[in-house]
Amino acid sequence: MKTIIEPFRIKSVEPIRMTTRAERQALIRDCNYNLFALDAVDVLIDLLTDSGTGAMSSEQWAAIMRGDESYAGSPSFHRFRKAVANLMPFRHIIPTHQGRAAEAILFSMMGGKGRVIPSNTHFDTTRGNIEASGAVAVDLVIDEGKDPACEHPFKGNMNIEKLDSCLSEHGDAVPCVMLTITNNAGGGQPVSLENIQAVAHTARAHGKLFFIDGCRFAENAWFIKCREPGQQDRTITEIVRDCFAPADGMTMSAKKDAFGNIGGWLALNDDALADIARAHLIRTEGFPTYGGLAGRDLDALAQGLSEIVDEDYLRYRIRTNEYIIEQLDALGVPVVKPAGGHAVFVDARSWLTHIPPTEYPGQALAVALYEIAGVRSCEIGTVMFGRQPDGSEQPAAMDLVRLAFPRRTYTQSHADYIIEAFGELAQMRDSLTGYRITWEPDLMRHFTCKFEPLV
16 A cells, blocks of 8 residues: 555554643743743644654563663563564673663773764764863764755765774774764664665774764664665664674663653663673662662663564664655655654754844744744754854754654644644744744753744
């Protein structure tokens, strides 16, 4: 059939409180135009993030009942560790309460003043943890990854020549190389298996450790299966294992491709690093067999890892984004192409050409989308990445609005509603105005900063 249906039935529902446009205009004004400050009950369709917001399966709810809350040595931990090791065969698997906690532990060991850490594109919490340690985060995505309209199949790839030059130039200042799959800040674009192996080879040639931020590993593997020559007849599990085989470790937000509402982990092969990481974990997260998580959460993650590699689910998930992108493209709305895994990314800079990057076109579009339709999205652009470590401001590589879809949560009619909302926005886009920031914190300002519209 041409229609790809949701590969699940709905057994429980959560009501949505319907609001009017006038109500939403008042609500966002009272929140200083920061969508993170909205109460969730005031949002009709919440696409702020796909992190921890998905629907759990009946088998995950059953697994929760098996959760064992022993402080040390819980059976839930052993089931969790076995499920992770089945896909990512690292020697040490250290649970954390979420991905940024794993990053904080990793960069307490790898970071520090004067150090440089390259990646394809560091996402916000990764960059924040690196910069908080005093190190510098460097983005080395391929040039095609900076062009929203480019149809390159693997726009998340790292530029190997630039990586080699970076490692040669900075030498001992580089403790490790990171790679994010999929490349969230670059439009949810995948990284090829060939590129993963090339990054690992380059890092090893320079004597550097290689780490993967793997929070959307299954979506990345699906793109490899569909787009990379020679991978079509392989299973998702086989591809996932090959992706992680050349790495020295990984960080993971299990709130994404493990179907978890909470959780994450740090995985390592080096025994000495693992000992240091566990000591840090005990100080900040909890004992190494629970890491800040309840046993029931560990069991839910173990079950989720078996479900995420299902090809029927992955086909449906990616096709949903493709459908929305096709419809937005027909409306003349510029979007990041080809479709990414977890989200649709609208190119606000190209659509709102009358708003310069320093007046935050992505924020202007995100606010307007909420006011018109009650859809909450997220700016991925100059608000998130414009402020430099020295305090100066410069435009980000792109000004995008991310519509991140929670897993197994919304249906076809929700997608059509979003498309209709952009049809209305198209009629008024020339009247949208930019914003300025009236207050911001020292790090990761987009979460809590305050805005006002420019008149």
